[in-house]
Amino acid sequence: MKALQIILIALTTLAGCHKKAGIAPATNANTTGNMKTMTNTDTLSYLALGDSYTIGEAVPQAESYPYQLVSLLHNSSMFVKPPAIIATTGWTTDNLITAIAGEGISLNTQKFDFVTLLIGVNDQYQHLSLENYRVKFAQVLNTAIGFANGDTSKVFVLSIPDWGVTPFAAGQDSIIYPQITAFNAVNEGISKSAGVNYLNITDISRMAATDTSLIALDGLHPSGKMYTLWMNLLEPMVVKRFKK
Numbered sequence: 001m002k003a004l005q006i007i008l009i010a011l012t013t014l015a016g017c018h019k020k021a022g023i024a025p026a027t028n029a030n031t032t033g034n035m036k037t038m039t040n041t042d043t044l045s046y047l048a049l050g051d052s053y054t055i056g057e058a059v060p061q062a063e064s065y066p067y068q069l070v071s072l073l074h075n076s077s078m079f080v081k082p083p084a085i086i087a088t089t090g091w092t093t094d095n096l097i098t099a100i101a102g103e104g105i106s107l108n109t110q111k112f113d114f115v116t117l118l119i120g121v122n123d124q125y126q127h128l129s130l131e132n133y134r135v136k137f138a139q140v141l142n143t144a145i146g147f148a149n150g151d152t153s154k155v156f157v158l159s160i161p162d163w164g165v166t167p168f169a170a171g172q173d174s175i176i177y178p179q180i181t182a183f184n185a186v187n188e189g190i191s192k193s194a195g196v197n198y199l200n201i202t203d204i205s206r207m208a209a210t211d212t213s214l215i216a217l218d219g220l221h222p223s224g225k226m227y228t229l230w231m232n233l234l235e236p237m238v239v240k241r242f243k244k
Helices: 002-016 065-075 093-102 121-125 130-147 173-194 202-209 224-243
Strands: 046-050 084-088 114-118 155-158 197-199
Touching: 046 065, 046 093, 046 130, 065 224, 084 093, 093 130, 114 130, 114 224, 121 130, 121 173, 130 155, 130 173, 155 173, 155 224, 173 197, 173 202, 197 224, 202 224
Parallel strands: 046 084, 046 114, 114 155, 155 197
Antiparallel strands: none
16 A cells, blocks of 8 residues: 555656657757758658657657657658647547547548557556546547548557556555556557557567666656667668558
């Protein structure tokens, strides 16, 4: 009980001092000076939807996974604008749905060449039901597909990392592990039924149990190194979809 109280206090502190990004992205710090000059017609647009894992809580912006993905794609001669990001630490699927509506972007007017989605850890942490997650994840995934102009091959869903292996979890892995597994079973099933791309990064996240370099200084979120491991798997998937 005491350990759970510590987790609650710490997560509340993080939520009160969170990173946040809207639809207007910042300049990509990974852009290099010798990059080939591209026109607007041959530069891809990218929307990243999620929570703290998408915004890159506790790491520099350039080390967050959307910015690392853009950088890797540049190296593969796929030129992508700085990512548009709708994500904030602490968001559940309900919060993300509300935020998308609040950004004032319309499925009828704004489209992106590809979209990533990683959401659900806060649904698990806040003890929201699997059924609620099932309904709301399907809703936000349909929205993501809409932003990709209905092209399911251009939507990439990432599984929920297992934060139970981090120091922040205070030894609660035996409780958190099966819950994360259950939530991932929901998002994987819905994603595969919808025909979008699905990447399991949960197994990689569990490597942090024996490698502390994969954890950020806050003892909870992934480090830039962890995000690199994820993106080394996601980048070839994106390239394949555009160059097939």
